Amino acid sequence: MKRKSSRNSDGIGNSHSIHQNWVETFSDSNDFVHYHTSSIDNHPFWVSYFRTLISSDILHKDVLPYIQGRLSLIELKDIIPIQEMIITSDSDEIIQSIMNGYMAIQLHPHDEDCLLVNIANSKFRDVGIPTLEASAIGPQIGFIEELDTNINLIRKRLPIPDLIVKEMTAGNLSKTKVAVLYVKGIADPENINTVIQRITDIQYEHIQDSSYISAMIEDNSNSLFPQSISTERSDRVAAGLTEGKVIIAVDGSPNLIILPVTFMESFIAMEDYNYSWIISNFFRILRFASLFISAFVTPMYVAIMTYHYELIPARLLEPLVGSRATVPFPPFLEALFLELMIEMVKEAGIRLPLKIGQSLGVVGGIVIGQAVVEAGLTSNVLLIIVGLGTLASYTSPVYKFSNTIRFIKFPIIFLAAWLGLFGVYLSLIYTLIHILRLTSLGRPYLSNYPMRRTAFQDLWIRLPFSMQKDNPQNLRPQKKKKVSGNQKNPEPLNDFYE
Structure with missing residues (x-):
């Protein structure tokens, strides 16, 4: 029988319409549970939850044993050994909480107030090593989905x-x-x-x-x-x-x-700080050079082989012409075909199951590449160039930036086939202008404009830790210094010390 809204001695409100609002919202789902914990009709309690969102162990060990007797919701909140609990009559908050793994406890089936108890199932994978940013030395802890x-x-x-x-x-x-x-x-x-x-x-x-x-x-x-x-x-x-x-x-x-x-941060690996600053600078410069190799080595081949044979040294011209003697396609189609084939091999290796993907990536790339060369569809020189560009595209520690470099070479290849080296030059100028115009949270994306002194400490190059005293100025930090006081380098001891 429906009851009108009223107040009982415990100060607990009754509202059939509000209760029906959120109960009926969930009633169509088979995994929603709403039942009476007592066999006597006028005894408390009524509980509601989604069985697919809650932890059954917590429910049976830490909640249900305490739901007995004639306690108020406030008294029940004091004895249940769970941290996250709240008493509310807001139907929107009740709905949102239940959808997040809470259970609702009511004294009577049409009560307005509910005790919400967090018993969400929080089973996630264990913390493991980073999969996209692996390093040989240094911390091996990566984030998870929780x-x-x-x-x-x-x-x-x-x-x-x-x-x-x-x-x-x-x-x-x-x-x-x-x-x-x-x-x-x-x-x-x-x-x-x-x-x-x-x-x-x-x-x-x-x-x-x-x-x-x-x-x-x-x-x-x-x-x-x-x-x-x-x-x-x-x-x-x-x-x-x-x-x-x-x-x-x-x-x-x-x-x-x-x-x-900033742009240059895409070439900084956390592993750099585990090496000597000289070795770290070598690897950082190598990654930056790999950007130009990956983006421009294939377009340069297309431009030179199409329009600028005179730039090829005499000793290199003969093997290049000999490698292309049986190729029926112009350099543009030859390069485009090989680049697309490499990209398809990489995409297939990612989408296939792990062990099959590894086999396809290694064996498939070698076998298909060798078969294409023997069939005369492409030259072995271009195969080496494309392989070099592919390796260079993965040197960036930031995976999204690697994908950018993988894509950007294709419009440059089209410009190289159309305008030769002038097209390559135009693409370089356009890319530089575009990066100059980019911002990140309103801050300049290209780190060498405007010129800042802190960029020479740990951005373009990495100086020793004793010389990295300032936070990057492009971030406009409130705290300007990284060090506290005057940091001094220890004086080396030698055999003359006693």
């Missing part, structure tokens, strides 16, 4: 009260939890407010991954160059926070977003 675990990994590296976490939701349907992290007193408040405002303005209904957020808040979403760094390494995130960067963590994604960033 937001609280990721924040825990960051707080273990930065156990300071100034590490602030701002939580919000994004996605009208997915209600995805998003956390913005920064270090108070170092990060620029303008950067923090810009990130929070842009996330708040997102009106997309479903946020599946952090890449959705990064694409929606970037300054230029039509650019091929990523204006944020997506990382699964906790040490890279901790280093960014101490310099004044803002971090975005998304529930369900193992990749965290670092903002703002």
Whole structure:
């Protein structure tokens, strides 16, 4: 029998309509559970939850044994040994909480107030090594798909009260939890407010991954160059926070977003800091040179072989002409065919099961490449050039930037086939102008413009730690110095010391 809204002696409201509102919302789902815990009709309690979202172990060990007798919701809240509990009559909050793995406890089936208890099933994969940013030495801890675990990994590296976490939701349907992290007193408040405002303005209904957020808040979403760094390494995130960067963590994604960033940061690997600064600079310069090799080596081949034979040295001209003697296609189609074939092999290797993908990537690439050369469809010189460019495209520690380099070579090949070396030159100038115009959170994306002194400490090159005394000026950090006091290098001892 339906009852009208009233108040009982415990101060607990009754509202049949409000109760029916959220109960009927879930009643069509077979995994929704709503039952009476007592065999006597007028005895408490009534519980509601989604059995697919809750932990049955917690339910039977830490909740159900305490739901007995004639206790009020406040008394019940005091004895249940679970931290996250709240008493509310807001139907919207009840619906959202139940959808997040809470169970609702009512004294009577039509009560307005509910005790919400967090018994969500939080089983995720264990913390493992980063898969896209592997390193030979250094920390081997990567983020996972659980937001609280990721924040825990960051707080273990930065156990300071100034590490602030701002939580919000994004996605009208997915209600995805998003956390913005920064270090108070170092990060620029303008950067923090810009990130929070842009996330708040997102009106997309479903946020599946952090890449959705990064694409929606970037300054230029039509650019091929990523204006944020997506990382699964906790040490890279901790280093960014101490310099004044803002971090975005998304529930369900193992990749965290670092903002703002510069172009040169795409060539910085965290492994660099585990080597001598001289060796680190060698690898950093090698990665930067690999960018030009990957993007321009094949277009240069097409341009020279099509229009500029006179640039080829005499000793190299004969083997080049000999390798192309049986090829029936012009250099443009030859290069385009081989580049597309390499890309298809890489894509197939990613999509296939792990062991099959590894076999296809190694054996398939060699066998197909050799078969194409023997069939006379391409020259062996171009096969070497394309292989070199493919290897160079994967030297960047940032995977999204590697994908940019993989794609950008194709429009350059078209320009090289159309205009020769002049087309290659035009593509280089256009790319430089585009990067000059890019910004990340309103900060210049190209790190060498405007010229800043801190860029020579740990951006273009890496100096010894004793000379890295300033935080990057392009971030406009509130704290300018990395060191406290005057750091002195220890004087080396020798055999003359007694």
